[in-house]
Amino acid sequence: MAGKDQAGGGKAVTLTDVARVAGVSVATASKALNGRSQVAPRTRARVLQAAEQLSFVPNTLAQGLLVGRTGTVGLLTSDLQGRFVIPILMGAEDAFGAGRVNVFLCDARGDTIREQHQLKALLSRRVDGLIVVGSRTDARPSIGHDLPVPVVYVYAPSEDPEDLSLVPDNVAAGRLAVEHLISCGRQRIAHVTGDPSYAAAQDRVRGALEALDAAGLELVGEVMYSEWSERWGRDATAVLLERHPDIDAVLCGSDQIARGALDTARDQGRKVPGDIAVIGFDNWDEMVTNSRPELTSIDPNLQLLGRSAAQRVFAALDGEDLGRGVHTQAPRLVIRGSTVARR
Amino acid sequence: MAGKDQAGGGKAVTLTDVARVAGVSVATASKALNGRSQVAPRTRARVLQAAEQLSFVPNTLAQGLLVGRTGTVGLLTSDLQGRFVIPILMGAEDAFGAGRVNVFLCDARGDTIREQHQLKALLSRRVDGLIVVGSRTDARPSIGHDLPVPVVYVYAPSEDPEDLSLVPDNVAAGRLAVEHLISCGRQRIAHVTGDPSYAAAQDRVRGALEALDAAGLELVGEVMYSEWSERWGRDATAVLLERHPDIDAVLCGSDQIARGALDTARDQGRKVPGDIAVIGFDNWDEMVTNSRPELTSIDPNLQLLGRSAAQRVFAALDGEDLGRGVHTQAPRLVIRGSTVARR
DNA sequence: GAAAGCACCGAAACCCTTTTCGTTTCGTGT
DNA sequence: ACACGAAACGAAAAGGGTTTCGGTGCTTTC
Known part of the structure; x- marks a missing residue:
C-alpha cells in the first residue's frame, strides 16, 4: 500500500473530496479552511477534521490561476559550479521565507541558447519574478526588456542601464584592503591578481590605487596579472620577492592567490x-x-546581495518601482592572522 | 513602456488573445500550436504568426491542472552550503533536460520543522517527484511514507528500508584507495581521517582494512580520527611521522586532510x-x-548520483516501480602526482 | 442532382480553488 | 404567530488551456 502510494499511484486529494467527507459544499469547505467568517464553528471543525484525515493539501496551481500570482521566483544562473552563486542563492531563499515563496533553480551552464530556453520555461510557469545570477562581475547581455515580470541581475550586471543590477563593490573592496594594510603600518605594497579580462580584477586594482594615492603612496612594481590560481600566487610571489625584496605587503586578487603567496613566503623563510x-x-x-596563518580577506557580502535581490523582487510585486541601474553592495573586512599578529 | 512592463504591469498573454488576433477560436488556436492534425495549414500559419507576434507562452499551470502533471520536481536539501550538494543538484538538473522539467530548490538548513514546511509547500505545488539530499552519508529519518509522489533520497539514505536511497559507496572507495597505494608498491600505510561519528569515515576505514587484509597487510598504527580539516591533517601527519618514521603512504579521509598531510611532509623534507x-x-x-604535488583522490561520482536520482523519479512517473533500499554508486580513482611521479 | 464523405472549425466541458451572490434556516422581537 | 434580520450554507462563475463532440461547408461519387 505504501509502496503504491510512493509510486505516485494515489492521485492527490482535492477540496471536493474534503467537502464530500465533511458533508458540505466545496464553497463552505474552502471558507472553513481559509478562516473566513461565514462558517459555523461546528461545521468548520468538521471540515478541518476531514482535511486532516485525508491529509489534504490545497493545490497552489489552481490558487495561482485565480489570483494571478504563483508565489514562485525563477533563479537563473549561468554557472552553478562556481562558488559565488551559492551564497547568493541562499540569501535569496532566506529572504523569501520558508514555504511562502518557492524558487525555481535553473542552470544555463553559460549557454545563451540554453538560457533562453530556461527563460521561456520559467515564464510559462508564470513565475512572479526573476533573479539572474552570473559568475563574473563583468556586464552581460540583458535577458530581454519586455518581460511580464520584474527581473533583478545579481553579481553580473546587465549591459542595459534600464535593468536593475546588484553587484559587489569591488572598487571599495580594493580600497578597503589597501587602507587596512596601511593602517597596519605597511608602506611597500605589491599587487598580484588574476585574469586581467575580469572586471573584478580591474575594479580592485582601481580601488587599491585610489587608496594608495590618497595616502601618498605608490604600488611597488607593476600589477601582476595572470590567472586565479594558487600556482600563480606562488610563482608571482617568488618573482616579486626576488625583484623587490623590500616589500612588506602583498595584496592578492583572490584568496587562492593569497594562499599561494603565503606558501612562497613560508618557503623562503619570510615571516x-x-x-x-x-x-x-x-x-x-x-x-x-x-592557511598558515589564517588569511585576512575582504568579504563581498554575497548573502546580503541575494537577500536584497529577493526583497527588490518582492517590492516590485507589491507595485513599487523596481528601479534601474547598477547598485553596489559594500564589502566587509575580516581580519585574521596574515595581517595582524595574534596576541 | 519598457519600465512599466518590467514592473510587472503588462499582464501575461493568454491563448484567448492569440485566438482573437488570429481570428479563430481558442480551440483551433490550441490545436494549431500543439501540432494536432485537424487544422488547415493556412490557419495554422496564421495562429503561429499571431502567437509569435504576441510572444505568447502557454500557461504551464493551466496545463498541469488539466493533465495532473506539472513537470516540476522538488529538491529538498538540508545543507546547501556543503559542497556535496552542488554536483548532485547539477546532475539532477542535467538529467531532467533544459526546460522540460524544472526544479524547485528548497534548503531546510538542517531544521526538521522547516523541512516539513517545505515539504508541504512542495506538495501543494503538486511536484511530480521529490529528491531529498543530505550533507552526510549517515541515515536520516524518512520524510514520510504515504506521500502522493515518488521520493528518492540521495547521499544521506533514509532510515526506512522501504524508501529508495542512492549513496556513494564509501567502502568501495576505501578499498579502491588502498588497492591503488598497494599497486604503487606501498606496504606501510597509515590512515588519518575525520570525525568518527560520520558514517563516511567509518565506511572508508572498513573498505581500507578489507583491502589491506586481502593483500596480507596491516595498517600502521591506529586509525587517527578527529576533524575534517587541513589543520588536523598537518598535526596528525606530524605525529605520525614521529611515531612511525618508516611509513610510505598516508591514506587521508578527505582531500582537506590530505592537503594538510602534504604540507607537513613538505615541511619535514619528505618527498x-x-x-x-x-x-x-x-x-x-x-x-x-x-596542492604540491597535485593530489590523487577518490571521486564519489556525485554528479552521476544526482542523475540517477532524477532518472529514477522519471521512471516512477512512467509507472515503473520506484524500488527500495540503499543503492550505492561506485567511486572512481583519479591519479595525480601525490602517488605517482610525473614522467 | 442528390447523397455521402471529408476537412476544418467552434462551443462547451473539464481541471481545482476562490469568491460573489443568492437561498435557506434559525432566532428574536413585536 | 408572524415578520424581519442575521447567520450559515450552496450554486455558479472565473481563471487559462486542452479535448471531445457536434456542426458547417465543401468535394466527390453514383
Whole structure:
C-alpha cells in the first residue's frame, strides 16, 4: 500500500473530496479552511477534521490561476559550479521565507541558447519574478526588456542601464584592503591578481590605487596579472620577492592567490605577518581558515546581495518601482592572522 | 513602456488573445500550436504568426491542472552550503533536460520543522517527484511514507528500508584507495581521517582494512580520527611521522586532510611521492589541483548520483516501480602526482 | 442532382480553488 | 404567530488551456 502510494499511484486529494467527507459544499469547505467568517464553528471543525484525515493539501496551481500570482521566483544562473552563486542563492531563499515563496533553480551552464530556453520555461510557469545570477562581475547581455515580470541581475550586471543590477563593490573592496594594510603600518605594497579580462580584477586594482594615492603612496612594481590560481600566487610571489625584496605587503586578487603567496613566503623563510602582510579577496571559508596563518580577506557580502535581490523582487510585486541601474553592495573586512599578529 | 512592463504591469498573454488576433477560436488556436492534425495549414500559419507576434507562452499551470502533471520536481536539501550538494543538484538538473522539467530548490538548513514546511509547500505545488539530499552519508529519518509522489533520497539514505536511497559507496572507495597505494608498491600505510561519528569515515576505514587484509597487510598504527580539516591533517601527519618514521603512504579521509598531510611532509623534507604517497577522498577540484604535488583522490561520482536520482523519479512517473533500499554508486580513482611521479 | 464523405472549425466541458451572490434556516422581537 | 434580520450554507462563475463532440461547408461519387 505504501509502496503504491510512493509510486505516485494515489492521485492527490482535492477540496471536493474534503467537502464530500465533511458533508458540505466545496464553497463552505474552502471558507472553513481559509478562516473566513461565514462558517459555523461546528461545521468548520468538521471540515478541518476531514482535511486532516485525508491529509489534504490545497493545490497552489489552481490558487495561482485565480489570483494571478504563483508565489514562485525563477533563479537563473549561468554557472552553478562556481562558488559565488551559492551564497547568493541562499540569501535569496532566506529572504523569501520558508514555504511562502518557492524558487525555481535553473542552470544555463553559460549557454545563451540554453538560457533562453530556461527563460521561456520559467515564464510559462508564470513565475512572479526573476533573479539572474552570473559568475563574473563583468556586464552581460540583458535577458530581454519586455518581460511580464520584474527581473533583478545579481553579481553580473546587465549591459542595459534600464535593468536593475546588484553587484559587489569591488572598487571599495580594493580600497578597503589597501587602507587596512596601511593602517597596519605597511608602506611597500605589491599587487598580484588574476585574469586581467575580469572586471573584478580591474575594479580592485582601481580601488587599491585610489587608496594608495590618497595616502601618498605608490604600488611597488607593476600589477601582476595572470590567472586565479594558487600556482600563480606562488610563482608571482617568488618573482616579486626576488625583484623587490623590500616589500612588506602583498595584496592578492583572490584568496587562492593569497594562499599561494603565503606558501612562497613560508618557503623562503619570510615571516607572515612579521615581515610581510598578505591579504586576499572573497573570504572563501575553506581557503582563509586552513592557511598558515589564517588569511585576512575582504568579504563581498554575497548573502546580503541575494537577500536584497529577493526583497527588490518582492517590492516590485507589491507595485513599487523596481528601479534601474547598477547598485553596489559594500564589502566587509575580516581580519585574521596574515595581517595582524595574534596576541 | 519598457519600465512599466518590467514592473510587472503588462499582464501575461493568454491563448484567448492569440485566438482573437488570429481570428479563430481558442480551440483551433490550441490545436494549431500543439501540432494536432485537424487544422488547415493556412490557419495554422496564421495562429503561429499571431502567437509569435504576441510572444505568447502557454500557461504551464493551466496545463498541469488539466493533465495532473506539472513537470516540476522538488529538491529538498538540508545543507546547501556543503559542497556535496552542488554536483548532485547539477546532475539532477542535467538529467531532467533544459526546460522540460524544472526544479524547485528548497534548503531546510538542517531544521526538521522547516523541512516539513517545505515539504508541504512542495506538495501543494503538486511536484511530480521529490529528491531529498543530505550533507552526510549517515541515515536520516524518512520524510514520510504515504506521500502522493515518488521520493528518492540521495547521499544521506533514509532510515526506512522501504524508501529508495542512492549513496556513494564509501567502502568501495576505501578499498579502491588502498588497492591503488598497494599497486604503487606501498606496504606501510597509515590512515588519518575525520570525525568518527560520520558514517563516511567509518565506511572508508572498513573498505581500507578489507583491502589491506586481502593483500596480507596491516595498517600502521591506529586509525587517527578527529576533524575534517587541513589543520588536523598537518598535526596528525606530524605525529605520525614521529611515531612511525618508516611509513610510505598516508591514506587521508578527505582531500582537506590530505592537503594538510602534504604540507607537513613538505615541511619535514619528505618527498612526495618519492618517500611518501598521499591520497585523499572527494576529488574536490580546488583542493586537488592546487596542492604540491597535485593530489590523487577518490571521486564519489556525485554528479552521476544526482542523475540517477532524477532518472529514477522519471521512471516512477512512467509507472515503473520506484524500488527500495540503499543503492550505492561506485567511486572512481583519479591519479595525480601525490602517488605517482610525473614522467 | 442528390447523397455521402471529408476537412476544418467552434462551443462547451473539464481541471481545482476562490469568491460573489443568492437561498435557506434559525432566532428574536413585536 | 408572524415578520424581519442575521447567520450559515450552496450554486455558479472565473481563471487559462486542452479535448471531445457536434456542426458547417465543401468535394466527390453514383
